[in-house]
Amino acid sequence: MTDVANEPAGYTRTQILLHWAIAALVVLQLVIGEDIKPAYRALSRGTEPAAADMFNANVHVYAGLAVLVLAIWRLALRLQRGIPVAPSEERVLLKRIAAATHSLLYLFIFGMPITGALAWFLNLDAMGEIHELAKPVIIVVVTLHAAAALWQHFYLKSDVLVRMLRPAARRMS
Ligand code: HEM
């Protein structure tokens, strides 16, 4: 495999750490998402939220904003360095599905923090609605994405999962 710009042999350690840190934070956000609602409702009504509700809300807000920061870093690395190409034996349709899924995942890791922040800081309820509606869609897409990674590894026996776990060997450039 070549190592020209935008076609490296694998992901770097940073790209891999960013992938798993974002994945862990997104799963956390999906699990604790409902916990921001009591404080959000109270603030929308103009009342003071209970301290515990405000704490829960802050966890969701800051973990979510961390996803946005990491996502910007990750996209910058991807644009600058590129990502490894799909396995050469993979069928075109499968490559397209993988690329489309990855684009959707990028849309979520940018779109969720942005819609959430617009709802929370600017009280834009419509953004809160979109934010909530996205939840089941994300669960489906992430499940398909994870299932595809495991299928690649155990059934197709490609290196796709391993390259998201182990960095490519250090190169001269
Ligand atoms: C919420 C959780 C997740 C998000 C947001 C996410 C996002 C992404 C994105 C955007 C890519 C495209 C590569 C890039 O441009 O950096 C990717 C690649 C990948 N993800 Fe995830 N991912 C998540 C969870 C998982 C899980 C649970 C697994 C495994 C079970 C997994 C395995 C992989 C693998 C193996 C690749 C590499 C694909 C390739 O090199 O062609 N991801 N992920």
Ligand code: HEM
């Ligand atoms: C990757 C990042 C994020 C994910 C995956 C996520 C996920 C969720 C989930 C699952 C819910 C509950 C939806 C429901 O019960 O139907 C929720 C609610 C909410 N989140 Fe997030 N969130 C993220 C980032 C953020 C950020 C950064 C903020 C604010 C700065 C935020 C503000 C809110 C608000 C205000 C609600 C309540 C919306 C309403 O009740 O209308 N979220 N989020």
